[in-house]
Amino acid sequence: MATASSAVQAITPRRTLDDLVLPQSQARQIQEIASAFRAWPRVAERWGFARRSAYGGVKALFTGESGTGKTLSAEIVTGMLGLELLKVDLAQVISKWVGETEKNLEAAFRQAEESHAVLLFDEADAVFGKRGEVKQGTDRYANLEVGYLLQRLETSDGLVILTSNLKENIDPAFTRRFHFVVHFPRPAVPERRRLWSLAFPPEAPLAPDVDLDALARLDMTGAGIAAAARTAALRAADGDTGDGDGTVIAMRDVVRGVARQFQREARLLRPSELAEYAGMLREDG
Incomplete structure (x- = not known):
């Protein structure tokens, strides 16, 4: 069974906006994510939005083929904020033992929140995919994990970034909870x-x-x-x-x-x- 420490990799950002090569629209969105997270404490507390919204923090979904810059952009956003990036290895987080996946994910969320780090779920299709029809016992538990993730995303006050190779693989219930959805095209x-x-x-x-x-x-x-x-x-x-x-x-x-x-x-x-x-x-x- 994977431990939280083995499933989460701490990354100190080294790349900057100068290393980001994206169309203007996507590049602007990347900068807006950092600006939104910096502004969130004022909007939440001083302006009272925390009492009116069920969603805390800032959530972003990056979609696009492998190699198009999703993980790099997460590192750049983190560097703009002067924070550390915690990259979650979903292959280790997902456990074949019922209930262990939720515990591992909770540990990753807590580690990010306690260290004030940006949390990155890379290639999240396996966990954040569409909920399927319950045909056997394991399907029921998989759906429970998705429900847990929906709730945990809402309650997190940090910056959480998910990447997916295929946007259509993400459950619509998840996409509604993202403040930013950025698609990364193949470069022209x-x-x-x-x-x-x-x-x-x-x-x-x-x-x-x-x-x-x-x-x-x-x-x-x-x-x-x-x-x-x-x-x-x-x-x-x-x-x-x-x-x-x-x-x-x-x-x-x-x-x-x-x-x-x-x-x-x-x-x-x-x-x-x-x-x-x-x-x-x-x-x-």
């Missing part, structure tokens, strides 16, 4: 161009032939771009594996990094997508 060409530029640190020896505009035309998420850039750097730094002498990251290294990332995602990278750089897709060796 302008966002991808900036993501590629951010993927290589200023100290990285990027060769002049690295064509960020061509790379931005590839349909990749922010996480995919970061992983491809790291693979390219590792390849370039190893003179025996890369095509250079280990002193620069060349376009060929980046193309190989992209190819490896497409393989990891079980996607086909067509030579036509790389245009004039298609010849760099040849097999290693």
Whole structure:
């Protein structure tokens, strides 16, 4: 059985708004979440809204495919508030033993409230999904857990963020309890161009032939771009594996990094997508 300490990871935010690459509408919502949480104590106490509302604190739901920036945005919001982020590992929280899931979730809520931290339930579909028809005993207990979560979200005075890969997987009873629902789309060409530029640190020896505009035309998420850039750097730094002498990251290294990332995602990278750089897709060796 998981303990609260093993299921909750404390994260000190390092990323800032400068690292956030989103369309303007979503980026504005991320900043509004931090502003709303800063304003909540005044609105609740001085302006009396705490007596008129069943919901305390601020609740946000982030939806979108993996790698589109949901967890990163939670870290950035937390950093804007000068707080610590508690990321809940739902795989450990969910227990096969009846009643244990509620205890583990309660422990996570209490830990966040006592430390005045932001609570993040990452990839929450498994717990916050739609309540199903009761066909067996375990279904009844699963529905009880959902009911408990509804109640616990309402009573929490902190900032709680949930992420989901698919918005439609979230029970409508949950979505009504969120003050912010932000959808994270796959990045378009302008966002991808900036993501590629951010993927290589200023100290990285990027060769002049690295064509960020061509790379931005590839349909990749922010996480995919970061992983491809790291693979390219590792390849370039190893003179025996890369095509250079280990002193620069060349376009060929980046193309190989992209190819490896497409393989990891079980996607086909067509030579036509790389245009004039298609010849760099040849097999290693």
